[in-house]
Amino acid sequence: MELQEGRKGIPSLLFSQGECIASNITQLIGWTPLIELKNIAEKDGIGARLIGKIEPYQPLSSVKDRSALRLIEDAEEKGLITPGMTTLVGVTSGNLGIGVAFIAAQKGYKFIAVMPAKLSLDKQMLLRYLGSEVLLVDPAQHGFKALLDRVEQLKKDLGNAHVLDQFTNSANPDAHFRWTGPEIWKDTAGKVDIFVAASGSGGTITGAGKYLKMMNPSVKLICVEPAESPVISGGEPAFHNILGIGPGFVPEILDRSQIDEIVTVTTQEAMDMARRLAREEGLLVGISSGANAAACLKVASREENKGKMIVTMFSSGAERYLNTELFAQVREECVNVNMTF
């Protein structure tokens, strides 16, 4: 089936005449819906419009499906990889790896995920379930570099391995320039005033931000990072629990020159807001989505932003965090529940 140039996702399929059946799962990446947070805006007396882009609608529930697809397609276009022959290799602690795993499975690539030991068992299980190999490295012994060293060693040992590096490869922001940015522009009818996005690899804010500024140079770009580890703001890296953002260094692909402002959010604020999104808007989204929404509320409360449209990313679904602090209280309640009859 022919898809519209530069567009992916379910609505693209709907433009065709006749059958609307995806030929494979990668065609369903992209074009996620926008939703306005009316309940929270009303309750908090917010004069701006708060809009979230619901990435849990991606095939494997996160924004990283887009980057994974573009990293793989870019390598294919450059003739660097061949299904059935090349082994894809990447350091991953989560969503990008899961994105690569399902695309690799569909396209016929072997994928080896190099992961920090002691990280989520759920993610390891998902990767293995999708047919990927998981190699655990203990970063406590040699730091993050141990993971990179393991990848280098694999490259030498395998000979036909291709490394996917979301922090340095411009194909990552390109996914957001091609898809995320145009989707936001189209679905807001070009009314977006402010785009707020937390930075992990920096792909989303760089790629979607570049597209939105290209369409309207007065769109403001606000980058969100953990208050405990405000590295982009010039601070020191430190532990935080907003999974998927704030890796503790400034990624090579992050284009700081186009960012108008950085807003920091604590892990506590992010988790509290994720829970509010669930209970007040019925939105089951993850911790970084809570961080983004918390940053939006800070920005929206400013007098100068009254009436403005603020768009942000709900980058992943809450179900990926069932075994984290986000669900600690309800887990405790469930474990200790008393029979009522």
Ligand SMILES: Cc1ncc(COP(=O)(O)O)c(C=O)c1O
């Ligand atoms: C849950 C979550 N939120 C936000 C991000 C940040 O996106 P980006 O890497 O495009 O900066 C990531 C990236 O992995 C993520 O997994």
